[in-house]
Amino acid sequence: MLDVRFIRDNAALVKEAVHNKNEKADIDRILELDAQKRKLQFDYDTKRAEQNRVSKQVPILKKQGLDASGLIAEMQKIAAEVKAIGQTLGEITAQLDAALLVVPNVPHPSVPIGRDESDNELVHEWGEKRKFDFVPKDHLALADGKLLDFKRPAKLTGSGFAGYTGVGALLERALINFMLDFHVQKHGYNEISLPYIVSRTTMTGTGQLPKLEDDMYHISEDDLFLIPTAEVPVTNYYANEILKNDQIPQKFVAYSPCFRREAGSYGKDTKGLQRLHQFNKVEMVRFSEPDVSYDVLEEMVRDAEDLLQALELHYRVVTLATGDLSFASAKTYDLEVWAPGTGRYLEVSSVSNFEAFQARRANIRYRDANDKVSYVHTLNGSGLATPRTFIALIETWQNADGSISIPEALRPYLYGMEQI
RNA sequence: GGAGAGGUGACCGAGUUGGCUUAAGGUGCACGCCUGCUAAGCGUGUGUGGGGGCAACUUCACCGAGGGUUCGAAUCCCUCCCUCUCCGCCA
Known part of the structure; x- marks a missing residue:
């Protein structure tokens, strides 16, 4: 959520951001509601002050044995006025809040402006595509029925759910443990494990709601949601708190399963492990002071890159263009x-800086050097999502005979096996 | 799921026959005084958010959340949430 005062002072910039992100939000209406609200607030305060002042005289009169009924009768009128103004004020405030919740974050100036992912900018590449002296198989040909099972999970639940079996299950678990250990031991993150089911408020704090409700698994009986990423519980961990010195900067890493309905993406990347309704992920979440959050963003990219390098996998890093940037992100x-x-x-x-956007929604603040309370910056990034890492790993490290070599960094997690 | 107790400021903790409480008192913290140093002592200050004002300042809201009663609510009523204890169930 943006500060309404920021919108007031930078209306043109915000409108441009909404447009560049292919979002819809009525900024003019917000400005109008804001003006109405402030006027009502002033009227309310003035009336209420009068009411408070006069009400205090009632007991004084009574103590002197005087009749206060005239004063009380007068105050009944004012009380009714206060109530009426307060009601309107409440309605306008609710409308304003609802409107503010659907305004996307403003992209950082360094973000390339573009319609969609084709406008993303390549930052750099690492390694190169492996050359094969045989025709490399895709992960389904390599692993379906051996390391992976798609058929039976589909029987259990439906399409879009995968099973890891035998050494495949071990390999997936190895990846998770490897990534967690790496972040904790080499990058200094604090491991944390939180609920996978969260409330509507929590989902709103990080920006999944109200916009993306159709993409979330919802437990209607309790009005709770299955998390689409550990970002949600971990970022909201400090909701409604003013962080103390030892809580900021803070770096958390969390493993969690992720649940996504993927509404509207049917037929896209459906092959094998590429797009699932449930998958595992290790997530980095950082709480940063505003002035250094973009340094933190760069550091997190390197933290994620370190994993791919340790696994000796070729990759590239791209900056998302405005049109591909998520609702809450300023830069990804x-x-x-x-x-x-x-x-x-x-x-x-996907590594993102949300600046104060989520912090404002979830009300996460800290005291700066001058003891002034202000919003923290939140960031998060996968490190990494398991299924696609699994795909790249086995496809890259496959051998002509169908076996898969294990990169050295992963061997300790696979009972020392060099190949599977 | 059943029964009971409780949710007050950074923390502890009064206040629940509604009105000198602008939330007592204490601890902690900050500054000052005192002081050979430290401790103790003394004094002052110490929340968040919104509105108005160039500013000093002023005003409103907030005692788990949301409603209600009243001239006036931390205090009374209703709904909900959470924590703790006991019972039941259970990995």
């Missing part, structure tokens, strides 16, 4: 890993 880098069998780059990490 995607890490795309090369999957030689599939013949595509797959997004395995």
